[in-house]
Amino acid sequence: MLFGRRDKRDAFERQAERVFPSIFGTAVRLCRSREEAEDLCQEAMVRAYEAYDRFDGSNFKAWMLRIVTNLYINKYRQRQRGPQMGSLDEENAAEPVGLEGEIPDRVLFDEALGTEVEAALARVPDDFRTAVILSDLEGLSYQEIADATEVPIGTVRSRIARGRALLRKELETYALREGLIKLADLDA
């Protein structure tokens, strides 16, 4: 039994170590605080380890991300403070209409740095940000995101679309503020 447990831990650690950078990155992006992300990761790891016997063996990264996201939504999000706390009302949120012609992508994307991208992402409301992170950065399927966030797949679809539109809007605001583009570009 002693060796069985040791083997289980070894197996879990081998898999967890491989996906841990993703888990930690997601935790930082969800919490927007490194300290909280560390706590979240530790708690998620403990939960995952204790539930490892129930892991179906399919996609370990998706399973871990599901635990992290669940834990964040049910526990950590409630603790957070600040203007970005709540999500936009999904019913009233702006449709992700095309932004065509507003800003040339080359200007917008070539000048932005990693920190600014992260800052823009952090300003996207929780539910939309979570969907974009899990989809675009972690490559989860819509079904996996639906499982992780415990919402219907249709909601995931709309959250991803709106999340991307909001992120683009944040990047535009940044580009305007930094003088990378002018208002005239928007009218062009």
Add this chain to the structure above:
Amino acid sequence: MNEPIKLHCFIDGELSADELRQVELELAKNPAVAAEYERILRLKSFLVTHAETFDSEETWKICSARLVEIDRTKRVDRFVTRNAWGLCAVIFCSIVVGGLWQRNNSASVSNTEVATMMSSFTPERSGKTFTSDEKKWVQGIFSSAENSIKKIWVDEVMEGRLDTGRLMRRYKLHDAEGPMVLDVIGGITNVNGMNVHGTDEQYKSGRFGESTTIAWIKDGSGVFLTAQRDPESLVEIAKKICPSN
């Protein structure tokens, strides 16, 4: 395009075959939709290439250490759970054995233990079976002790072992004022629960029923002198019996 969300689903490969065909047609005939498609695609790849990489090594080490800690705690929990009855039995036996050992081997006794020992004493040999030399020796102790006021006589000497294994001698004495009993119990270096007599700290006094008892320690034995007298006169006699005290 009426449903721009479908464009996102198309990029993410999340459309059904019917929807896929519909979007592909739309992309082919509508340049605005095609432009939007390109824009979403660029945003998606931009996010992947520009996202920061967070150093997670330290956090991983902490997590890994926690897993080891969890295993250790579980191991202890499991051992305790499985062996709870056994552990309880071991602890119980330790308490019982320790108590018995303490009872049998402790050099320190309480006043109640002394009372029990004195009242439960069953002699194995009495003075009648003592040799004349023994009796003379015993007589000598007491008569040599008193040159002064009162003479003390030994009426009987008894010896036996207590339940605790201690050797006990009982001397039945008398002097002009009446009978006395002197009990000498081996293996005692301290008597608790009796009052220190006056300023003479080596003597302790207490009452056992109608009688007064004076106790002191002599050569690793507890000596108890009991009579129906006041403690002062018993201490005076004690000093004569054991002048080296």
